[in-house]
Amino acid sequence: xxxxxxxxxxxxxxxxxxxxxxxxxxxxxxxxxxxxxxxxxxxxxxxxxxxxxxxxxxxxxxxxxxxxxxxxxxxxxxxxxxxxxxxxxxxxxxxxxxxxxxxxxxxxxxxxxxxxxxxxxxxxxxxxxxxxxxxxxxxxxxxxxxxxxxxxxxxxxxxxxxxxxxxxxxxxxxxxxxxxxxxxxxxxxxxxxxxxxxxxxxxxxxxxxxxxxxxxxxxxxxxxxxxxxxxxxxxxxxxxxxxxxxxxxxxxxxxxxxxxxxxxxxxxxxxxxxxxxxxxxxxxxxxxxxxxxxxxxxxxxxxxxxxxxxxxxxxxxxxxxxxxxxxxxxxxxxxxxxxxxxxxxxxxxxxxxxxxxxxxxxxxxxxxx
Amino acid sequence: xxxxxxxxxxxxxxxxxxxxxxxxxxxxxxxxxxxxxxxxxxxxxxxxxxxxxxxxxxxxxxxxxxxxxxxxxxxxxxxxxxxxxxxxxxxxxxxxxxxxxxxxxxxxxxxxxxxxxxxxxxxxxxxxxxxxxxxxxxxxxxxxxxxxxxxxxxxxxxxxxxxxxxxxxxxxxxxxxxxxxxxxxxxxxxxxxxxxxxxxxxxxxxxxxxxxxxxxxxxxxxxxxxxxxxxxxxxxxxxxxxxxxxxxxxxxxxxxxxxxxxxxxxxxxxxxxxxxxxxxxxxxxxxxxxxxxxxxxxxxxxxxxxxxxxxxxxxxxxxxxxxxxxxxxxxxxxxxxxxxxxxxxxxxxxxxxxxxxxxxxxxxxxxxxxxxxxxxxxxxxxxxxxxxxxxxxxxxxxxxxxxxxxxxxxxxxxxxxxxxxxxxxxxxxxxxxxxxxxxxxxxxx
Numbered sequence: 001x002x003x004x005x006x007x008x009x010x011x012x013x014x015x016x017x018x019x020x021x022x023x024x025x026x027x028x029x030x031x032x033x034x035x036x037x038x039x040x041x042x043x044x045x046x047x048x049x050x051x052x053x054x055x056x057x058x059x060x061x062x063x064x065x066x067x068x069x070x071x072x073x074x075x076x077x078x079x080x081x082x083x084x085x086x087x088x089x090x091x092x093x094x095x096x097x098x099x100x101x102x103x104x105x106x107x108x109x110x111x112x113x114x115x116x117x118x119x120x121x122x123x124x125x126x127x128x129x130x131x132x133x134x135x136x137x138x139x140x141x142x143x144x145x146x147x148x149x150x151x152x153x154x155x156x157x158x159x160x161x162x163x164x165x166x167x168x169x170x171x172x173x174x175x176x177x178x179x180x181x182x183x184x185x186x187x188x189x190x191x192x193x194x195x196x197x198x199x200x201x202x203x204x205x206x207x208x209x210x211x212x213x214x215x216x217x218x219x220x221x222x223x224x225x226x227x228x229x230x231x232x233x234x235x236x237x238x239x240x241x242x243x244x245x246x247x248x249x250x251x252x253x254x255x256x257x258x259x260x261x262x263x264x265x266x267x268x269x270x271x272x273x274x275x276x277x278x279x280x281x282x283x284x285x286x287x288x289x290x291x292x293x294x295x296x297x298x299x300x301x302x303x304x305x306x307x308x309x310x311x312x313x314x315x316x317x318x319x320x321x322x323x324x325x326x327x328x329x330x331x332x333x334x335x336x337x338x339x340x341x342x343x344x345x346x347x348x349x350x351x352x353x354x355x356x357x358x359x360x361x362x363x364x365x366x367x368x369x
Numbered sequence: 370x371x372x373x374x375x376x377x378x379x380x381x382x383x384x385x386x387x388x389x390x391x392x393x394x395x396x397x398x399x400x401x402x403x404x405x406x407x408x409x410x411x412x413x414x415x416x417x418x419x420x421x422x423x424x425x426x427x428x429x430x431x432x433x434x435x436x437x438x439x440x441x442x443x444x445x446x447x448x449x450x451x452x453x454x455x456x457x458x459x460x461x462x463x464x465x466x467x468x469x470x471x472x473x474x475x476x477x478x479x480x481x482x483x484x485x486x487x488x489x490x491x492x493x494x495x496x497x498x499x500x501x502x503x504x505x506x507x508x509x510x511x512x513x514x515x516x517x518x519x520x521x522x523x524x525x526x527x528x529x530x531x532x533x534x535x536x537x538x539x540x541x542x543x544x545x546x547x548x549x550x551x552x553x554x555x556x557x558x559x560x561x562x563x564x565x566x567x568x569x570x571x572x573x574x575x576x577x578x579x580x581x582x583x584x585x586x587x588x589x590x591x592x593x594x595x596x597x598x599x600x601x602x603x604x605x606x607x608x609x610x611x612x613x614x615x616x617x618x619x620x621x622x623x624x625x626x627x628x629x630x631x632x633x634x635x636x637x638x639x640x641x642x643x644x645x646x647x648x649x650x651x652x653x654x655x656x657x658x659x660x661x662x663x664x665x666x667x668x669x670x671x672x673x674x675x676x677x678x679x680x681x682x683x684x685x686x687x688x689x690x691x692x693x694x695x696x697x698x699x700x701x702x703x704x705x706x707x708x709x710x711x712x713x714x715x716x717x718x719x720x721x722x723x724x725x726x727x728x729x730x731x732x733x734x735x736x737x738x739x740x741x742x743x744x745x746x747x748x749x750x751x752x753x754x755x756x757x758x759x760x761x762x763x764x765x766x767x768x769x770x771x772x773x774x775x776x777x778x779x780x781x782x783x784x785x786x787x788x789x790x791x792x793x794x795x796x797x798x799x800x801x802x803x804x805x806x807x808x809x810x811x812x813x814x
Contacts, residue, residue, distance in 0.1 A: 018637040021684055032685040032708035124635070317653045321679035325706035336682050341631040344653060 013134040020128070023333070035331035039355040042335040044170070044200075044311045046233035047285055047351045051278035053271035054234060061264050070263040074241070077266050080273060081241070085213045091243050093252055096260040098199055098227040098240030102164075103129050105223060105242065107255035109161040109193055110135045117155050118164040119147050121172070121341050123197065126164040145305055146174035149184045162193045167210075168200050171340055171347045173307020178210035190221045193248065198224055199240075200309040202231035202279055203286060209308075213243065220245035223252070228265075230310065231279060232272040237265035286310045286350045293348070296360045300367065310350045313337065316367075320346050323366055330362035384411065384448035392436040392459065400429040400444060404455055407446035411453045414516055418453075421513040424491040425455050428509065431488050435461045451572035452496070452514040460506040500726060500743055517566040523549045528614040531584055531592035531621055536628045539583045539594070541571045547583055547594045551611050558663075558671075558735055559645045560608055561598070573598075582628045584612075584621040593649075595625040603639040604800045610649045622649040630654070634680055639799045643676040654678060658705070659795045661809055663735050664766040675795055683707060688774035688804050689714045691783040694793050698806070701796045709804070714777040721778075725749040727756060737767035739807075745778045750785050757789065757810065768810040769794075775803025 023029065026038050049055070071077075074094035082089040095101040106116065106129050116130045120139035127137040138160070140151040147165050156163070165184075168175040176184070181196070188194055196212045212224035227240035239261050242252065272278070290306060297304050297314055305313040316323050320336040323346060327334055337345035348359060388403045390396045404425040408418035425444070432442060442459035492498060497512040526546070539547055545567035551560050563569055563579075573579035583594035593612035600606040610625040629641070643655055655676035662670040685708035690698050692713055702709050725746030730739045738760055746752065753770075760768055770791055772779045783806075791808035798804050 018635065021681075023682070024684060029685070029708075032710065034708075120631075127635075319654060319656060319678050321682060322656050322706065324682050325679075325708070328708070329706055338630055338634050338680050339682070341634050343627055343630040343634075 011134060014132055017128075017132045020124075029328065029333070030331075033325075033328045033331075035329060037331040037358075039332045039351060039358050041349040041351055041355060041359060042333045042347075043235065044230060044309065044347075044349045045235050046231060046282055046310065047289075047355070048233060048278070048282050050233040050268060051272045051275035053275055054232070054268035057268045057271045058264060061267070065263055068263070069259055070261060070266055072258040074239075074261050074266050077241075077270055077273075080270060081243070084273070085243075087213075087216070087243065088246060091216075091246055091249050092241050093243075093249060093256050094239065094241045094261050094266075095256070096240075097229060097235075097238040098197070098225045098242075099125050100238075100257070100260060101225060101240060101242040102126055102195075103133075104252050104256045105162060105193065105195060106130055106133060106135065108252045114159045114161045115157070116162045116164060117152050117160055119152075119166070119169070122147070122164075122166045123170045123199075124340070126195075126197075142169075142172065142174075144174075145169075145172040145307070147176065149176070149180060149187075153184070153187050156188075156192065160192055162195060163188065164195045164197065166197045166199070167212075168204055168308035170200065170309065171311060171313055171335070171337065171342070172305055173309045173311070173313075175204060175206070175209055175308055177208040179208070181210045181212075181215070185215070185219045185222060188221065190219070193221050193223055194219070195223045195225060195242075199227045199230055201226065203283065203310055204308045205283065206308070216243065216245055220248060223248060228269045228272060231282060232269065232275075233278075233282075234265065234268055234272065237262070237268055239265040239269050282310075285352065289350045289353060289356050292353070292356055293350075293360070300364065305345075311347050312350070313342070313345050313347050315345050318344065318367075320344050323363075326366040327359075327362050330358075330365060332359050332362045334359070385445055387443055387445040389441055389443050391439045392433050392442050392461075393439050394430065394433045397426065397429055397433075401426050403444060404446065407455070408453045408513070411446065411448035412450075412515060413453050413513060417513055417516060420494045421453060421455065421511065424494040424511045424513070425457075427488060427491040427494075428457055428511065431491075432457060432459050432461065432464075435464060449512075449578070450576040451517075451569050451578075452512050454510050454512045456508060456510040458506055458508050464507050498728075515569070515572070517569040517572075520549055520552055520565050520567055523553070525550065525553055525613075526590060528590060528592060529586075530614070530616050531586050531590075531619070534584045534586050534592060534621065536582050536584055536624050539581055539585075539591070541575075543583060543585070543591060544571050544574060544581055547581065547591055547611075550591065550613050551594075551609075554613055555611060555647065559647055560611075561645070562732075564596075564608075570596075580629075580632070582625055582632070584625060593619075593621045593625060595629055597629055597633075597641070599638075600642070600800075603637055604797070605633060605638045605641050607641050607643050608645055609647055610651075611647060612649050619649075623651045623654075626651055626654050630678070630680065638680055640680065640797075641678040642797065642800070644673070646674060646676055650676065656705070658797065659701075661769070661794050661807070662767075663737065665736060666764070666766075675797075677798065679798070683798075685709065686799075686803060687712060689777040689780040690774065691715060691780045693784055693787055694806065697793045698796065705796065705798075707796075707798060707804075712777075714780050716781045722746045723748065725752045727752060729756070735767060736765055737769065738765050739769040739771060741771040741773070742779060742782060745782075749782055750789075753785065753789055770808045770810075771797075771801070772806045772808065773801035773803055774806060775801060 030038050078089040078092040081092050102125050115136035115138055117138045118126045119142050121142050130137040138155045140148050198212050216222050223242055223244040225242050229235035303315040320338055324336040335347040386407055401422050405418055405422040408421045445456040447454040495511045496514045499510040501508045548564045548567040548570050551564055574581055579598050581596040584592045592615055595609040597605050597607045610622045655678045658675045658677050660672045660674050663673055664670045687710045690711050726744035727740045728743050770786055786808050790811035792811055793806050794809045795807040796804055
């Protein structure tokens with residue numbers, strides 16, 4: 001048998017990268033922690049699940065179609081989005097979740113010695129993909145829980161290729177107003193690619209929140225990410241996309257893996273995209289449950305960070321990873337925030353009322369003992 | 370604060386040279402020249418370089434003697450900044466590392482004894498060694514640390530409570546001053562002995578094995594700091610926080626620990642452990658794992674609380690257990706909220722190597738030694754007895770033994786430990802390949 005010379009085969013930037021290990025499936029976790037229920041409040045999923053039209057697509061999916069390749073570039077989905085936003089279908093690229101399109105952009109623009117800029121406490125995948133691809137990730141500390149525009153601009157050097165802004169930010173829920181985003185784009189002045197990740201945009205109801213789609217015409221270096229995993233409840237099907245100016249998207253297409261979005265995901269997304277009622281109902285649940293949590297957590301004297309999106313952050317008077325283990329034993333799974341560089345904070349996804357009550361009860365028990 | 374890549378990932382220093390030669394005594398001069406030249410080039414003083422060369426000479430000679438036919442072996446010298454390591458990578462079915470035991474003795478009367486005498490000399494000429502088996506063969510690493518001058522008397526800078534401060538990685542000058550401030554302000558059981566050698570601390574931090582962060586005022590005064598060290602596996606040991614002339618409940622302690630946690634959060638570190646908790650350790654950041662008792666001549670035993678903090682969400686894991694400590698483990702895992710799938714194991718008369726090997730870590734400030742088995746052997750019980758006898762004879766009252774529950778063969782050793790008055794004190798999550806149970810010998814208690 002051969003011994004694989006991993007030491008010489010593996011690049012240093014991969015050797016030193018720590019793989020992310022996702023949580024085990026629910027039945028395994030329930031067995032390990034000895035609980036007979038599990039409320040998953042760790043992944044910011046939609047408490048209502050997929051819209052009814054998308055559910056119908058899944059129910060009626062003809063099995064023989066699973067034997068055929070899907071549309072390699074999500075053709076009908078791109079046409080529908082183009083119609084919806086008054087753009088060209090070729091301005092859209094789809095991926096197996098928005099996670100995948102992050103890699104498309106980084107691969108398209110970065111080469112050895114280049115760097116990307118983002119925040120230190122935000123969605124980690126921008127930093128991960130850059131790091132395990134051998135590019136430096138400059139991480140700018142958040143300011144008052146929000147992305148620091150000036151700090152990011154100051155960090156730009158001649159090797160900076162991409163600036164990632166999560167708007168609203170996961171996990172803090174803060175967002176840049178249209179004025180602030182325009183100011184930032186004006187300062188970058190087209191010299192670098194600016195990615196605005198709008199994974200949670202459909203949850204934001206504020207008037208000054210910018211619609212990245214509308215800015216692409218004015219800023220050809222702007223790339224917008226969106227996903228069907230959050231508001232549209234299709235996280236299990238993995239479908240997300242990016243859009244930008246024709247020239248920029250044409251470059252990204254070269255590093256885009258086609259055929260990575262399955263047929264059910266494409267059909268379900270097509271059925272979901274026009275369901276305004278689903279958005280309204282989801283917003284209502286999220287807003288109601290956020291108010292409930294705020295009241296309960298205030299009552300416990302806990303500091304919270306509640307912004308936009310279907311999640312909130314809570315600061316605990318104990319280690320967040322210990323709280324994770326204790327809550328797991330109570331059958332409630334949250335996200336501990338040390339991994340986001342927020343020691344002693346947890347992030348809780350908004351669920352249905354029963355789940356929120358279960359969380360509050362479990363948290364009270366954990367804090368009392 | 371996010372530390373530089375080198376600090377955050379604690380990766381090994383990459384200065385290394387290697388040599389591939391045959392296991393033939395004719396190449397002994399080459400092996401010695403390689404060692405001596407590398408050691409000097411990597412900064413060992415002449416005496417230390419010669420000690421390492423002697424160790425390598427004996428090791429190379431021993432390998433030649435046990436290789437029935439000439440085979441290639443690799444020697445790799447590594448500059449760890451505060452030490453030079455020489456690794457031997459070779460294939461030999463008859464390798465018996467028993468001579469690396471602290472208590473090893475050899476008789477000059479027989480040939481095997483003479484061979485082993487060489488290894489004993491080798492093991493005594495270096496500070497540390499590592500032995501492991503891998504698909505590539507046996508890896509034996511000899512580590513010689515550099516000599517550093519002890520801290521000179523220094524005048525402490527005048528300090529005021531920090532009002533406006535930043536947390537930052539110290540430059541070498543600040544780091545040396547920080548070490549001086551700790552030694553000046555804290556009793557010696559609250560920091561590692563290495564802090565007495567500021568130059569060594571600087572090199573350890575530069576090598577990436579140690580890390581440090583300090584709270585610095587606008588005027589450049591160091592009001593406090595914290596240090597950490599990758600002790601084993603995926604565990605990092607934290608020292609401090611140390612505060613100098615700061616008011617009670619200063620936010621500096623919390624911000625220093627935040628800096629450590631944030632800096633290591635995205636590395637492969639799973640756990641932080643605090644064995645030398647200062648009174649400044651902020652509440653709510655660490656979990657008490659349990660206590661151990663430290664004995665010192667002429668004073669009553671001190672109960673030391675060991676704290677830990679997990680950096681990742683615990684995915685649960687599988688551990689081997691011997692039925693004799695099943696209840697202890699179940700109780701501890703329940704108390705600490707760790708999800709573990711426990712698999713029983715017991716010796717069933719299977720064949721084992723002839724000689725076991727223990728590694729010993731000394732904590733001089735606490736008059737303590739921590740043993741662990743790095744090689745199983747049928748002589749485990751006798752070897753353990755010899756170690757206990759030698760250590761007791763040296764007046765060391767605190768003898769600990771670590772068992773890594775990732776390995777069934779280690780869990781199988783538990784009855785032998787219990788039979789020699791060792792009792793399980795702590796479970797250290799992920800301190801080795803898996804969870805480690807720390808046994809303490811009752812005699813000390």
